Amino acid sequence: MAATLQFDLVSPEKRLASFQAVEVQIPGADGDMTAMEGHAPTITTLRPGILKAIGADKTLAFAVTGGFAEITAAGVSVLAEQAVAVDDLSGTMLDQMIDQARSLADMALPEDKDAAEKLVQDMMVLRHHEAH
Amino acid sequence: MPSLKDLKNRIQSVKNTRKITKAMQMVAAAKLRRAQEAAEAGRPYAERMNAVMAGLSASVGTSASAPRLLAGTGADKVHLLVVMTAERGLCGGFNSTIVRLARVKANELLAQGKTVKILTVGKKGREQLKRDLSAHFVGHVDLSDVKRVGYVHAQTISKDILARFDAGEFDVATLFFNRFQSVISQIPTAQQVIPAKFEADAGDAVALYDYEPSEEGVLVDLLPRGVATQVFTALLENGASEQGARMSAMDNATRNAGEMIDKLTTIYNRSRQAAITNELIEIISGAEAL
Numbered sequence: 001m002a003a004t005l006q007f008d009l010v011s012p013e014k015r016l017a018s019f020q021a022v023e024v025q026i027p028g029a030d031g032d033m034t035a036m037e038g039h040a041p042t043i044t045t046l047r048p049g050i051l052k053a054i055g056a057d058k059t060l061a062f063a064v065t066g067g068f069a070e071i072t073a074a075g076v077s078v079l080a081e082q083a084v085a086v087d088d089l090s091g092t093m094l095d096q097m098i099d100q101a102r103s104l105a106d107m108a109l110p111e112d113k114d115a116a117e118k119l120v121q122d123m124m125v126l127r128h129h130e131a132h
Numbered sequence: 133m134p135s136l137k138d139l140k141n142r143i144q145s146v147k148n149t150r151k152i153t154k155a156m157q158m159v160a161a162a163k164l165r166r167a168q169e170a171a172e173a174g175r176p177y178a179e180r181m182n183a184v185m186a187g188l189s190a191s192v193g194t195s196a197s198a199p200r201l202l203a204g205t206g207a208d209k210v211h212l213l214v215v216m217t218a219e220r221g222l223c224g225g226f227n228s229t230i231v232r233l234a235r236v237k238a239n240e241l242l243a244q245g246k247t248v249k250i251l252t253v254g255k256k257g258r259e260q261l262k263r264d265l266s267a268h269f270v271g272h273v274d275l276s277d278v279k280r281v282g283y284v285h286a287q288t289i290s291k292d293i294l295a296r297f298d299a300g301e302f303d304v305a306t307l308f309f310n311r312f313q314s315v316i317s318q319i320p321t322a323q324q325v326i327p328a329k330f331e332a333d334a335g336d337a338v339a340l341y342d343y344e345p346s347e348e349g350v351l352v353d354l355l356p357r358g359v360a361t362q363v364f365t366a367l368l369e370n371g372a373s374e375q376g377a378r379m380s381a382m383d384n385a386t387r388n389a390g391e392m393i394d395k396l397t398t399i400y401n402r403s404r405q406a407a408i409t410n411e412l413i414e415i416i417s418g419a420e421a422l
Binding site: 008010011012013014015028029030040041042043044045067068070077079081 | 178184286349350354
């Protein structure tokens with residue numbers, strides 16, 4: 001049996017998931033990463049994408065829009081502002097989120113523009129992923 | 133001396149009041165349980181958030197490049213007081229205690245020659261502060277249509293606060309709300325959110341983390357979220373406190389109504405008896421006169 005680490009996903013309103021996972025795939029701000037047992041302690045911010053926790057007997061995937069992940073050798077806790085299980089995800093929900101991000105990007109100050117545009121792009125990728 | 137009919141009406145009306153207060157108590161109890169669950173569910177996020185931010189701010193906080201949300205504007209001139217109260221009354225001293233705390237703080241700041249701005253959340257606090265501090269009002273957040281406070285509401289409020297901060301409207305922001313202790317005790321609390329302040333209980337192992345993209349980058353991303361989280365926690369605590377306060381206030385009211393009914397019933401019976409006795413005396417004396 002593979003070594004496991006404690007995976008927690010919490011949103012401000014409730015705890016969404018908590019179980020022993022073998023690996024956790026995290027959409028980090030600087031690129032995707034996979035955390036397994038014994039990972040160096042890291043804190044990373046998230047970009048919109050799919051967060052995937054693979055356990056011995058189940059795999060959970062969530063679409064997250066932002067927040068951060070705290071990785072230690074023994075566990076990963078993800079604090080997501082908004083997280084939806086991929087199974088519950090609908091195209092319209094994503095479209096709404098994209099619209100919202102788009103309008104924010106349009107209003108953004110020049111120095112924030114790039115980041116905002118990137119956010120929109122990330123969401124488009126997510127939308128694309130959903131369509132398949 | 134009220135007539136028997138008046139007394140009867142009076143008793144009936146107090147009985148009706150008791151029914152209402154009893155019902156309100158039950159409703160508050162049910163809502164309290166839900167509010168407590170919500171507060172409970174929100175705790176892991178808030179705690180984790182605070183722990184991470186405390187660790188981060190400890191390592192970044194002292195440097196000159198620290199974000200303004202953490203380090204402050206360098207001035208201490210304009211204070212924003214965010215007074216969070218209920219939308220409804222009939223909850224004992226819940227609203228007044230928050231307002232009293234805020235008013236004391238506002239007067240203290242004014243006495244020091246500082247500028248005070250007040251943002252009210254919930255209309256009860258606004259009504260109470262209007263009398264003497266209405267000149268300092270800068271905004272109001274209405275939650276009267278909200279059935280269940282969610283994170284979105286906290287985000288709206290914090291966005292409002294952050295926009296004002298970015299516009300340079302104030303230097304220090306403080307939240308006023310009631311921290312839920314138990315059904316009979318709620319503690320009015322003032323919590324400073326900008327510049328961010330953390331209890332210094334971190335320091336163990338937190339400093340060992342790698343940060344992506346960078347410590348500053350993470351911090352800049354987290355600080356606004358931290359404000360929203362604190363506002364959300366305050367909203368949840370306030371929600372639970374409100375229902376708790378209402379529950380005990382209505383419990384008292386129900387008990388008072390019961391006592392009043394007992395008292396009125398005694399008076400009613402006594403006057404009824406007096407009337408009967410009177411009548412008897414009249415009959416007897418009438419019979420004796422024959």
